[in-house]
Amino acid sequence: MENRIVLQSPPGARKKAKRVGRGAGSTHGSTCGRGDKGQNSRSGGGVRAGFEGGQMPIKRRLPKRGFTSLNSGKVAEVRLSEIAKLGDAVIDVERLKRLRIVPRKAMKAKVIVSGSIDSSVHLKGLMVTAGARSAIEAANGTIEE
Secondary structure: OOOOOOOOOOOOOOOOOOOOOOOHHHOOOOOOOOOOOOHHHOOOOOOOOOOOOOOOOHHHHOOOOOOOOOOOOOEEEEEHHHHHHOOOOEEOHHHHHHOOOOOOOOOEEEEEOOOOOOOOOEEEOOEEOHHHHHHHHHOOOEEEO
16 A cells, blocks of 8 residues: 555644624624624725824824935946946947946946046046046046036
C-alpha cells in the first residue's frame, strides 16, 4: 500500500459561517442578530468609513503638509565624470537621453561637479553649476546656453 499524506486543517481552524435568518430555533432568526431597531438593523445601514458621528473627523482636524511638485523630475543632474566619459562631441539633452544618462521625461539637464574632466567638451543647451563651469573651461571646453 502507498503511504499517502492527507493535507487538512487542524481541528478548530475552520469556523462554520453564521447562518442567519433560518428560523427561531437557530438563535439567529427574525432579526438575524442585528437587534430590533436602529440604523444598523436596516439593510444598507451603518456609516461610511471615517465618519465620527458628526464630530469633525480626524482627517479634517489634522493639518495638511506638503505636496507633489509637478516639476519634479524635469531637471536631471549629470555628473562631470559622466560628461568626461562621452568624449569630445557636442553634448546636449537629446544625446544624454539616447545614452540613458538622464531619464526620458527630463526636459533639462544640469551638470554638477562630481569627479573631474580632462578632455575638452562642447555643451549645448545644458545648465552648469559654477564649479562645473570652471572645471570645463579649465579643460578647454565650451558651454553654449
